[in-house]
Amino acid sequence: MAEPHQADDGHGPGGGLAHRVPDLGALELLLAVARLGSLGAAARELGITQPAASSRIRSMERQMGLALVDRSPRGSRLTDTGALVTDWARRVVEAAECFDAGAQALRSRRDSRLRVAASMTIAEYLLPGWLLALRAERPDTAVSLHAGNSAAVAERLLANEADLGFVEGLSVPTGLDSVVIAHDHLIVVTAPGHPWARRRRPLAASELAATPLILREKGSGTRQVLDSALGGLARPLIELSSTTAVKAAAVSGAGPAVLSELAVREELAMRRLVSVPVEDVALARDLRAIWPTGHRPVGPARELLSLTRG
Numbered sequence: 001m002a003e004p005h006q007a008d009d010g011h012g013p014g015g016g017l018a019h020r021v022p023d024l025g026a027l028e029l030l031l032a033v034a035r036l037g038s039l040g041a042a043a044r045e046l047g048i049t050q051p052a053a054s055s056r057i058r059s060m061e062r063q064m065g066l067a068l069v070d071r072s073p074r075g076s077r078l079t080d081t082g083a084l085v086t087d088w089a090r091r092v093v094e095a096a097e098c099f100d101a102g103a104q105a106l107r108s109r110r111d112s113r114l115r116v117a118a119s120m121t122i123a124e125y126l127l128p129g130w131l132l133a134l135r136a137e138r139p140d141t142a143v144s145l146h147a148g149n150s151a152a153v154a155e156r157l158l159a160n161e162a163d164l165g166f167v168e169g170l171s172v173p174t175g176l177d178s179v180v181i182a183h184d185h186l187i188v189v190t191a192p193g194h195p196w197a198r199r200r201r202p203l204a205a206s207e208l209a210a211t212p213l214i215l216r217e218k219g220s221g222t223r224q225v226l227d228s229a230l231g232g233l234a235r236p237l238i239e240l241s242s243t244t245a246v247k248a249a250a251v252s253g254a255g256p257a258v259l260s261e262l263a264v265r266e267e268l269a270m271r272r273l274v275s276v277p278v279e280d281v282a283l284a285r286d287l288r289a290i291w292p293t294g295h296r297p298v299g300p301a302r303e304l305l306s307l308t309r310g
Contacts, residue, residue: 024096026060027089029053033069034086039076107299114143114300117162119169119221120243122287123147125262126182126308127166133307134300141300149241151219157292164301165290166308168221168260170228177296178288181308185261186225186283188276189268191253197274205230205281212237214249214257225285226258247273258283 022030025046032042043053057069068082078086114134118127123145131143146156150169156162158175165176172178188203190196196203209230214237216223222243227233237255240246243263250257251272267273289305291297297305 020063021092022060022063022089024093026056027093029056030060030068030082030086030089031093033057033076034078034083037077039069039071112141114141114164114304115146115162116143116164116166116304117146117148117153117156118166119150119153120147120216121168121184121222121260121263122166124243125260126287130304130307134304137303138300143300149217149219150221150224154290157290160292163291164297164304166287167290168285168287169224170221170285172288172290175293176290177293178290179305179309180286181289181305182287184285184287186222186258186285187261187264188256188258188278189250189264189273190256190276191251192271192274193253194256194274196256196276199276202277202279205278208258208278208281210234211256214238214240214246214255216243216246217241221285222258222260225283229281229283 029042029046032045033039036042036045039053039057040050043050046053048056054071061068064085066081066085067079068085069076070079116127116131124147127145131145134141134143146153146162148156150167153162153165153167154173154176157165158173166181167178168184188196188208209232212234215226215233217239223233238249240249243259246257247259247263247267249255250259251267256276264273264275268275289297289308291301296302
């Protein structure tokens with residue numbers, strides 16, 4: 001079979017390899033034809049129809065400007081040029097297999113661990129359920145969790161010390177992307193013996209702002225939302241570094257506190273704490289997943305993110 005005439009079709013030195021070199025699927029087909037001696041058998045092995053295989057060979061021949069396969073009623077055989085190209089194709093496919101094995105090893109190493117950073121409320125009241133669900137899907141993935149305030153979570157993401165973070169503040173620092181995964185409400189709570197527990201009218205926002213409260217430390221999402229909603233806060237009665245500590249202080253009667261409704265459901269149900277209505281102020285907030293800008297979560301981080309939104 002004569003070599004096809006090579007026209008000026010971009011197969012010269014320019015155009016880039018992607019335009020001049022056949023794709024892996026075509027090279028694998030050519031290798032199968034060489035090994036099996038039949039285009040039909042090669043098509044069956046690769047799970048495609050014979051017309052599709054024949055079309056792919058013709059397309060490869062046009063792309064390269066070379067005749068690779070002689071077709072006859074007795075079957076298909078490689079031309080002398082096709083045999084030479086097949087030797088080159090084998091090296092390319094072997095290199096691609098090494099490339100794939102290396103990429104798989106990197107994915108396996110990535111998927112073997114997941115570093116999560118979360119603000120206290122999310123870490124204590126939402127993440128345990130999400131992580132149990134993730135473990136059911138990925139039992140071989142080792143998960144480490146760092147709990148801190150929202151500012152600390154953002155710092156860990158920016159320092160590449162976490163793969164995925166969860167925060168409850170008002171804004172996301174520069175360099176991080178985010179998505180809202182849930183909504184939360186802050187409520188004012190006191191011990192049953194506190195005077196506010198016996199109020200018949202809602203608490204005014206101005207009175208709440210002027211009252212020393214049991215508060216989380218600066219940098220916490222809860223405090224950011226409260227400070228913004230009230231336009232400023234009085235000097236804290238007590239400043240503590242965890243939601244659990246704030247709740248325990250409120251239960252003891254030390255004073256009023258503002259906490260996520262997620263954190264106080266049990267205490268409210270058992271009347272260890274009492275919710276105090278507040279008028280003319282919205283204490284709602286978004287809970288967000290965050291990650292470094294331009295690095296959308298992949299692997300276990302992506303699966304965890306999907307679970308939080310489910």
